[in-house]
Amino acid sequence: MSAPAPVAPPDLLGRLARGGPEALAPLRRARRSRNLLLLRALRDLAAPEGQGVGTEDPLAESLALLRRVQISTPAVFEATLDLPSFGAWVADTVRELQEAPRLPAGRAHAGSAAAKVARASAFAAAAAHRARLRFDIRVPATAEGVLLPGIGLLLPPGSTPGPRYGAAARARVRGDGRSSWITWTSRHGETALRLPDSRGDNRSPTPGWYGLPTLRCSSRGREWTVRLDSLDPLRAGAPLLAPRLLEHAELSYWQSQLSAAWAVLVERHPERAEEVARTVTTVVPLVDEVLTTDRRRTWRSASLSDAYGLVALTVQDGDVTALASDLVHETQHSKLSALQDLVDLVLPAPGARGYSPWRDEPRPPAALLQGVYAFLSVAGFWRAEAAFAADRGDQAAACRAQAHFARWYRGVRDAAAALDGSCWLTPSGRDLLRSLRHRLDDWASTPVTGPAAARAASAAVHHRMLWRMRHAPSPGEAGELLARAWAATGPGAVPAEVVREVVASLARSGSPLPDPVPVQSLAATRRQDGTPAEAAAWQDSRPEHWAELATAALRAGDPRALALVAFPELTRAVHAGLGRSGKALPPLVLAGFLRPVLDAYARAPRDDRAESHGPPRGLGDSTAQGGGG
Known part of the structure; x- marks a missing residue:
């Protein structure tokens, strides 16, 4: 079974970017070639150290049967390679074999890797059945049944499905060129079944057979x-x-x-x-x-x-x-x-x-x-x-x-x-x-109504705020500096020397820039139910709670929410620092205090702040949703 090296046709990237079905054929061929190359890698990895795969090897038997299918009925062979379950199986098995050391000559593979390798025979049997070949091959089974990928599951009468990787039993699938049969012995006794010609529905009239719908x-x-x-x-x-x-x-x-x-x-x-x-x-x-x-x-x-x-x-x-x-x-x-x-x-x-x-x-x-x-x-x-x-x-x-x-x-x-x-x-x-x-x-000029833009902006701001609170680097020293500054000066302006120290500290810690906030979009549905500014409303310190309250405050038109939404991890750090000293404050009050610091960090020269993937922008950026540039 040879696999040609897949080659990308000209303009494939452009066709994929534009969309449409014309680029699908080369992708299907590429995935088929990949699966075939992985099957060859599986053959090589599963061979005992220093030996080729001998004819007595069950994997060799499976590959030989697949080769017969490839020669006699190429469409069935290609359909087998195209099965999503085949791609998942062969890739998973090759990865496991690559991670495990090779076993000494003459020893069988142990554990789940051996059971995964053995599943090649189930794919081979299913392909040979579809191709109507004469064949006789052992396939993996458990005491609960036999699975033929892409075709169905055979269960003993009265049992319920539950197969896993493993070979608690061995079954045989035989074909005479017209029909195929499965036979195996489990704790329920010996079971034999003639496979249906088609996959049928989930409740086939054949007892014990459950075709893939x-x-x-x-x-x-x-x-x-x-x-x-x-x-x-x-x-x-x-x-x-x-x-x-x-x-x-x-x-x-x-x-x-x-x-x-x-x-x-x-x-x-x-x-x-x-x-x-x-x-x-x-x-x-x-x-x-x-x-x-x-x-x-x-x-x-x-x-x-x-x-x-x-x-x-x-x-x-x-x-x-x-x-x-x-x-x-x-x-x-x-x-x-x-x-x-x-x-x-x-x-x-x-x-x-x-x-x-x-x-x-x-x-x-x-x-x-x-x-x-x-x-x-x-x-x-x-x-x-x-x-x-x-x-x-x-x-x-x-x-x-x-x-x-x-x-x-x-x-x-x-x-x-x-x-x-x-x-x-x-x-x-x-x-x-x-x-x-x-x-x-x-699509930049696509019309979007104000309410729709507000819904989109609110969802985006809420998600980004949550993400920053959970994953952005800790502001570290910057939070402590600002907590001490508040304790010393109260709600007045942050001293210029403290601003410079905080900006340098944020840069050292790798803090991302403050996020631009789509104020105009959010204001399209400004709410009149007030701002949750009372300290009691913020006692729940979960990020989800803060994000909900901050977004609501922004929709209500509270300008202090800009800093909280744009740089929530810094506000939380200062809030926590003040809380440890017994001076907990509503975060919106703190956010107003921090606004000049965030503006300074956003506008700092590149060498003085963390690297970012975009230009610095003010916290009140009014980027339009959907219709904006």
């Missing part, structure tokens, strides 16, 4: 066929998930929700629909509940870099338009992961992390670029949704979509600017980022 979504003559995988333990990467049978009602629910989301894409985002249909081949339903801040259930989605074409989703009473957006989002992640099989986009930067507007934790450069690429498409999705809603006169839906657009437009713009100002990208990475920023420029 295939959903067919159709709208306006366009179809999307997708597997709904709740059986494969590796379906969502690590940690392993127990197989779970979908009841008829749950299966019907997924069919209806995915069909409705597909209709949204076909009718309003036809190019994105084509991308989803040609990329997403497997949906993994997750069961853990995720709640938004207003306590309504919502969607959550994920994808795996090793599992091209897989989207994992959580849903309870979901919004199908949001689901359609999630499908677009995760498709972009799969595309960029496959692109990186062809082109290096990010330079090695061990330990490097940056702010991500869509995640709560600092993210490495590669993840930041992934986010920029995926959320640019999310912003574009909601931009189109806003135009569609406005055309049909649905102002509430238009405002909601504009708020989503403005939120992610701002986030992508800021993250792209940070990447552009970094030393993390390769020349190809910079070319891609430049093309993505051109698309942002094209």
Whole structure:
């Protein structure tokens, strides 16, 4: 099984930045080549020290059968390499073998690595069954059943699913060129089953057989066929998930929700629909509940870099338009992961992390670029949704979509600017980022109403404030200097010499610049319910509580909130220092005291302050949301 070195076609980066389905074929080929190269690496790594893989080796038997499938039915072989579960399995197994020392000659692999290697025979058996070959191969099983990836799960009568990596039993799969059978012995006795010709549904009439459901979504003559995988333990990467049978009602629910989301894409985002249909081949339903801040259930989605074409989703009473957006989002992640099989986009930067507007934790450069690429498409999705809603006169839906657009437009713009100002990208990475920023420029004049801009700005400010309080470097000495200055002078101006000392201290500690605050956008829906300035309101020192109160104060028009929102970790440090001396004050009072210090730090020469990814700006910056430059 040879694998040609993948080569990026000309203008691939530009086509990917513009969007559309024309760039998908080379990405699919690249991922197929990667999986084949990983399979060769697996063969080499699994060989005992000083020996080739002999014919008695189960892995060699599996690879030989896959080779027969490749020769007799190339389409089936390629479909096997294209399975998201195959990509996840082979990459995970190679990584584990690379991390483990080689075993002495003649010794079998032990533990989970051996069980993972053995799973090659399950992929080979499933491929040979689809290709209608004559074959006979042992496959891994547990006492609870046998899994054939991409096809289904065989259980003894009366048992429930629960296979994990491990080989508590060995089963055999045999084919005579027309049909295939599984036989194995477990604690339930001997079981034999003729495999169905097709995958069928989740509740096949064959006793003990649970086929992997295939959903067919159709709208306006366009179809999307997708597997709904709740059986494969590796379906969502690590940690392993127990197989779970979908009841008829749950299966019907997924069919209806995915069909409705597909209709949204076909009718309003036809190019994105084509991308989803040609990329997403497997949906993994997750069961853990995720709640938004207003306590309504919502969607959550994920994808795996090793599992091209897989989207994992959580849903309870979901919004199908949001689901359609999630499908677009995760498709972009799969595309960029496959692109990186062809082109290096990010330079090695061990330990490097940056702010991500869509995640709560600092993210490495590669993840930041992934986010920029995926959320640019999310912003574009909601931009189109806003135009569609406005055309049909649905102002509430238009405002909601504009708020989503403005939120992610701002986030992508800021993250792209940070990447552009970094030393993390390769020349190809910079070319891609430049093309993505051109698309942002094209959307700069997109109309966004005041209420929508305010919702987006409030969400962005709240997220950034939380992030800084949790992850920005501690102001350290600067907080103590300012606490002593307040104790000495009260609410008067900070002495000039203290300002200079604080600026120098902040620079030494690596503190980021104060954030620009979108005052005009937030003022669009200025609230008249007052400012939570009483000390009692701030006794809860959790970052979430501070962020909520500070954002509310800013919306109410309290100018002191600017400093608190722009540099919350410094205000918290001074507040804590005064609290230790028994002089706790409302943070908004402190923030007004600190405003001149923050302005001085923002305007300090570069050598006197921490490095940043953008020019210094005043705390009252009025950058527009969505429609701003």
